[in-house]
Amino acid sequence: MNEKILVPVLGESITEATVAKWLKNVGDTVEADEAVVELETDKVNLEVPSPISGTVGDIKFKDGDVVKVGTVLGSIQGNGKNTQTEIKKIEPDIKINDSVNLEKEKKDEEPLVPAADEEPLVLSTDDEPLVLTEEIEDKKDTKKPIKSSTLSPSVRKIVAEKNIDVKSVEGTGKDGRISKGDLLNLMSATPKPNERKIKFGEEERIKMSRLRQTIAKRLKQAQQNAAILTTFNEVDMPSINEMRKENQEDFKKR
Numbered sequence: 358m359n360e361k362i363l364v365p366v367l368g369e370s371i372t373e374a375t376v377a378k379w380l381k382n383v384g385d386t387v388e389a390d391e392a393v394v395e396l397e398t399d400k401v402n403l404e405v406p407s408p409i410s411g412t413v414g415d416i417k418f419k420d421g422d423v424v425k426v427g428t429v430l431g432s433i434q435g436n437g438k439n440t441q442t443e444i445k446k447i448e449p450d451i452k453i454n455d456s457v458n459l460e461k462e463k464k465d466e467e468p469l470v471p472a473a474d475e476e477p478l479v480l481s482t483d484d485e486p487l488v489l490t491e492e493i494e495d496k497k498d499t500k501k502p503i504k505s506s507t508l509s510p511s512v513r514k515i516v517a518e519k520n521i522d523v524k525s526v527e528g529t530g531k532d533g534r535i536s537k538g539d540l541l542n543l544m545s546a547t548p549k550p551n552e553r554k555i556k557f558g559e560e561e562r563i564k565m566s567r568l569r570q571t572i573a574k575r576l577k578q579a580q581q582n583a584a585i586l587t588t589f590n591e592v593d594m595p596s597i598n599e600m601r602k603e604n605q606e607d608f609k610k611r
Contacts, residue, residue: 358435360408399571
């Protein structure tokens with residue numbers, strides 16, 4: 358007997374939830390009322406229990422999917438102990454004639470199997486395999502290696518300071534020589550490293566929970582709808598300060 362795992366009623370004004378994570382996988386054994394999946398709503402997180410004891414049959418939604426109230430999340434396959442006893446109580450004894458008919462039906466439902474005298478199907482191997490008769494020569498790199506002696510002093514200085522691989526630079530000078538302009542163009546085209554990454558290291562983006570998303574949404578709505586302003590009021594305080602000075606000593610004595 359299979360039982361469905363349904364999204365329960367989540368509370369007032371909550372019509373959907375997000376599958377946070379499955380606590381059981383397909384084929385895992387579960388007991389009745391044992392938590393199978395965790396759901397995340399705008400207000401709380403809750404665990405959905407198994408309706409019966411058995412094994413997890415199938416899972417219809419993966420982590421992160423949004424589901425409505427009453428949606429079938431999966432199923433639990435019962436262990437079959439209770440169902441067998443119920444069948445014995447409900448069904449009457451099978452008569453001999455009925456058993457003969459059942460045997461005939463079983464024979465009719467047997468899968469088709471090729472007879473022993475039939476020759477098995479063999480694929481023909483007469484076709485000769487394709488063989489390459491011509492050798493393919495690898496294209497050799499005709500680019501001449503660049504010697505450090507052919508570089509000008511200014512170019513050698515930049516190469517040493519910036520640790521540039523001259524093999525990756527395409528020279529535009531005479532006979533393919535590398536000029537200072539070639540190195541400057543290469544350095545300007547190279548993207549600059551992210552200063553934030555250098556200072557703080559690698560960053561990891563973590564998806565917000567459904568509760569945090571709701572809080573952020575409400576705060577943004579309040580910012581857009583509420584009047585955000587500052588009010589300044591001027592008050593004449595000299596007379597109050599004079600009264601304070603007159604009564605200050607008497608107040609300390611008390």
